[in-house]
Structure formats: structure tokens, C-alpha cells
Amino acid sequence: MFRTVETISAYYANPQRFMRLAGALHAPLWGVTILVFAVALYMVAHVPDDYQQGATVRIMFVHVPAAWMSLFAYSFIFFASVTALIFRHPVGHVAGRAAAPIGAVFTLIALMTGSLWGQPMWGTWWVWDARLTSVLVLLFIYLGYMALWQAIDDHGQAARSTAILAIVGSINVPIVKFSVDWWNTLHQPASVSRFARPALHADFLYPLLMMALAFTLLFFALTLTRMQMEILRQRARARQMARLNEADD
Amino acid sequence: MMGIFMSLCHQHMLLAWRSGHTTLIVSFLFIAITLMPFGLGPELALLRKLAPGLLWVVMLMSLLLSLDRMFQADFEDGTFDQLALLPMPMELIVLAKSLGHFLALFVPLLICVPVAGLLLNIDASSLPVLMLTMLMGAPALTLLGAIGAALALSIRRSAMLTVLLVMPLYVPVLIFGATGSSRAISSGGEIELATLGILALMSLAALFMAPLAAAAALRVALR
Numbered sequence: 001m002f003r004t005v006e007t008i009s010a011y012y013a014n015p016q017r018f019m020r021l022a023g024a025l026h027a028p029l030w031g032v033t034i035l036v037f038a039v040a041l042y043m044v045a046h047v048p049d050d051y052q053q054g055a056t057v058r059i060m061f062v063h064v065p066a067a068w069m070s071l072f073a074y075s076f077i078f079f080a081s082v083t084a085l086i087f088r089h090p091v092g093h094v095a096g097r098a099a100a101p102i103g104a105v106f107t108l109i110a111l112m113t114g115s116l117w118g119q120p121m122w123g124t125w126w127v128w129d130a131r132l133t134s135v136l137v138l139l140f141i142y143l144g145y146m147a148l149w150q151a152i153d154d155h156g157q158a159a160r161s162t163a164i165l166a167i168v169g170s171i172n173v174p175i176v177k178f179s180v181d182w183w184n185t186l187h188q189p190a191s192v193s194r195f196a197r198p199a200l201h202a203d204f205l206y207p208l209l210m211m212a213l214a215f216t217l218l219f220f221a222l223t224l225t226r227m228q229m230e231i232l233r234q235r236a237r238a239r240q241m242a243r244l245n246e247a248d249d
Numbered sequence: 250m251m252g253i254f255m256s257l258c259h260q261h262m263l264l265a266w267r268s269g270h271t272t273l274i275v276s277f278l279f280i281a282i283t284l285m286p287f288g289l290g291p292e293l294a295l296l297r298k299l300a301p302g303l304l305w306v307v308m309l310m311s312l313l314l315s316l317d318r319m320f321q322a323d324f325e326d327g328t329f330d331q332l333a334l335l336p337m338p339m340e341l342i343v344l345a346k347s348l349g350h351f352l353a354l355f356v357p358l359l360i361c362v363p364v365a366g367l368l369l370n371i372d373a374s375s376l377p378v379l380m381l382t383m384l385m386g387a388p389a390l391t392l393l394g395a396i397g398a399a400l401a402l403s404i405r406r407s408a409m410l411t412v413l414l415v416m417p418l419y420v421p422v423l424i425f426g427a428t429g430s431s432r433a434i435s436s437g438g439e440i441e442l443a444t445l446g447i448l449a450l451m452s453l454a455a456l457f458m459a460p461l462a463a464a465a466a467l468r469v470a471l472r
């Protein structure tokens with residue numbers, strides 16, 4: 001199993017081969033994403049109002065998947081960075097760079113929708129609660145990662161430095177979570193983590209899971225598109241440099 | 250090996266002192282503390298209540314601002330290329346530099362904390378607790394800072410970027426240091442052993458892991 005994964009991953013370390021795969025996957029992936037999104041939105045539109053929260057409960061169908069995706073995208077960047085550093089996998093670096101702004105936007109959406117929900121429910125836009133704080137710190141980690149990519153001119157060096165930062169950050173995320181939990185807690189505990197008997201009624205659970213699937217597909221579709229763009233950009237740059245060198249000779 | 254380590258550390262300290270970096274950072278600490286009453290109002294009771302947290306935050310800011318000098322000067326004038334040729338692993342060079350940074354910048358800051366605390370009307374009996382938590386967190390702060398400084402090494406005007414990279418790493422230390430000491434002070438000066446233990450744990454973990462990450466980042470920048 002591991003051998004197969006390794007072989008496949010090594011095969012696509014060649015950006016040329018990866019681009020062929022991405023080209024073939026591109027249209028079907030976007031098609032499925034749009035379809036699942038349509039179904040999920042339809043399901044969410046037909047969710048009954050919550051007896052306590054009213055229609056405000058619908059914010060949760062954006063908030064919860066976005067919050068999941070903020071962590072999922074970071075894990076993706078972490079695995080891409082580890083692969084890129086250990087196996088010297090150039091597409092891994094591209095994947096990390098492509099996923100970062102998407103993860104950051106998901107994090108921002110989670111924070112903003114949470115704020116919109118908190119205003120009527122808790123009576124305030126923002127509280128310094130453990131979860132909110134740790135998600136805010138996660139946003140800063142994303143911003144640091146993106147800023148480092150932007151600041152280093154040399155592509156190879158930027159790729160390796162940001163990969164190291166992503167790994168350091170992934171050790172940091174659980175520590176931040178643990179320390180802010182100790183510091184202050186108000187947010188309700190996760191209600192879907194208990195898979196055997198979720199605390200959520202089925203009327204809410206299935207639309208939520210469908211939205212989560214739609215968000216995950218959207219993440220992969222956007223990441224794939226951005227990876228293609230990044231590889232094309234690198235090629236254009238390489239050609240430009242080659243042309244400049246010719247002009248010099 | 251030990252000789253090289255000590256001389257590297259000594260050189261870093263001397264450079265920090267003689268270039269006036271230590272004086273600048275200490276002045277920053279006092280300037281930031283002086284600004285606090287203007288922002289918060291001169292009520293002594295309020296300042297006394299906020300003093301431990303303010304001192305922790307200002308201490309962190311001073312340290313963050315000092316980080317871009319950790320490797321940058323050596324990198325720019327080519328000294329680092331020579332250091333890389335030493336028969337010594339890069340991890341130990343990071344440790345030597347961090348120890349030098351700690352002795353040249355953190356220790357003077359720590360010595361100034363009681364005086365700065367005086368300006369904020371801090372309760373004298375809470376100073377030992379405050380300084381103890383700072384000292385316990387110091388290795389973690391210096392070494393995590395070294396990671397950020399090493400990552401931003403090849404970038405000019407990297408101070409702001411270093412702050413952005415290091416700030417998330419400092420959050421846990423700040424939480425346990427500042428909240429731990431505030432709790433201890435409000436409960437009559439008895440610090441919980443668990444708080445000190447966690448700070449010590451963070452420092453030990455940073456001692457093992459941060460030099461690896463910082464050395465890897467330095468190797469990338471030197472390539």
C-alpha cells in the first residue's frame with residue numbers, strides 16, 4: 001500500500017506529468033463540486049428553523065464546514081510540505097503554496113460567520129474565547145506562511161523555507177489550542193465529533209455533512225486550479241529568463 | 250568544540266553590547282511602559298492590576314524587535330559563510346547564538362523589569378513570581394525567535410516579517426507566563442507548580458526542536 005502511494009507520488013513529481021493529470025481532472029472535479037454544492041444548498045434551504053436560534057441556525061451550515069476546512073487545509077499544507085522536503089517533490093511545494101490563500105479565506109469565513117452568529121446569540125461580535133482565539137492565531141500562521149512565500153525572491157529557497165515554517169506551525173497549532181483552552185473557554189464543545197451518537201438531530205446533520213463535502217470538493221477544485229496556474233507561471237518565468245539570457249549572448 | 254561554542258556566544262554578546270543594540274532594546278521597554286499610562290489613564294490602582302500582563306507583553310515585544318539582529322548582521326557581512334565551515338553542526342551554532350542573545354538582551358531586560366514595574370505601581374511582592382515565570386519561559390522565547398530569525402534571514406528589512414512569523418509561536422508561552430503570574434499574584438504570591446512546569450516543558454521542548462528547525466532554515470538560506 002505504502003509502496004504504491006510512493007510510486008504514484010514519485011511519478012507525479014514531474015510537473016509535466018502532473019499537468020496532464022490535472023488537465024484531465026479539472027473539468028470533472030469542478031462539475032462534481034458545483035453539483036454537490038447545489039444539492040447541499042437545496043438541503044440547507046429546507047432545514048426547519050431551530051426552536052431556540054430561529055433562522056440564525058443556518059449560519060452554522062457555512063460556519064462549521066469553513067472551520068473544519070481551515071484545519072483541513074492546514075493539514076494539507078503540512079503533508080504537502082513534508083512530502084516536498086523529504087522526497088524533494090517539487091509539486092508538493094506548489095501544492096502548499098496553492099492551498100494557503102484558500103485555507104486562509106476559509107479561516108476568515110469561519111471567523112466572520114462566527115461573529116455574525118455570535119452577535120444575536122451571545123450578544124457580542126467577538127469574545128476572547130479559546131476556540132475563537134486559536135482560530136485567529138491559525139489565521140496569523142497562514143498569513144505568515146503566505147508572507148514568507150512572497151518575501152523570498154528565489155523560488156527554490158522560498159519553497160524550502162516555507163515548508164520548514166509549515167512544519168513548525170503544525171507543531172504549534174495543537175499547543176496553541178491546548179493553551180487557550182486552559183486560558184479561557186466559552187464556546188460550546190464540538191457536537192458532531194461523537195460519530196456514534198451525534199448530539200445533532202438528523203434534520204441538521206445530513207445537510208451539514210453535505211455542506212462539508214461540498215466545501216471539501218471546492219477546496220480541492222480551487223487548489224488544483226491554483227496549482228495549474230502556479231506551474232504555468234513558473235514555466236512562463238523560466239522562458240522569460242531563457243529569452244533574456246539569449247538576448248545577453 | 251566547547252571553546253568555539255563559548256567564543257561564538259561571547260562574540261554575539263560583545264556585538265550586541267558594543268553596537269548599542271542592548272541599550273536600544275532596553276530603551277524600547279521603558280518607552281513602551283511610559284506610553285501605557287497615557288493610553289490607560291494614570292490611575293495607580295488600575296495600573297497595579299494590569300502591571301504583570303503589561304510587563305509580559307512589553308517584554309515579548311522588545312524581544313520580537315531584537316530578533317532581526319540574531320543572524321542578520323553575520324549573514325550580510327559574510328561571517329556566516331565562514332561559520333558554516335566550522336567543524337561544528339549548525340544546530341550548535343544556533344544554540345551558541347541564542348545563548349549569546351539571551352545573555353546580551355534578555356538578561357538586561359529582565360533586570361529592568363522591577364524598575365519598569367515600579368513605574369506601573371506593581372506590588373513588590375509579586376516581582377519574584379513575575380521574574381521567575383519570565384526566566385522559565387526565556388529559553389523557549391529566545392529559541393522560537395531563532396526559528397523566525399533564521400527563516401527571514403535572506404530578506405532585507407525583515408523585522409516586520411519576523412514579528413508575523415514568531416508571534417503565533419509566542420502565544421502559548423505568553424498565555425502560561427502572563428496568566429500564570431497574574432493568577433499567582435492575585436492569589437497572594439503562591440505560584441502553581443503546574444504553570445512553572447508547563448513553562449519549563451515548553452522551554453525544554455524548544456531546546457530540542459527549535460535548533461533543528463532554525464539550522465534547517467539557515468542551511469536553506471546559505472545554499
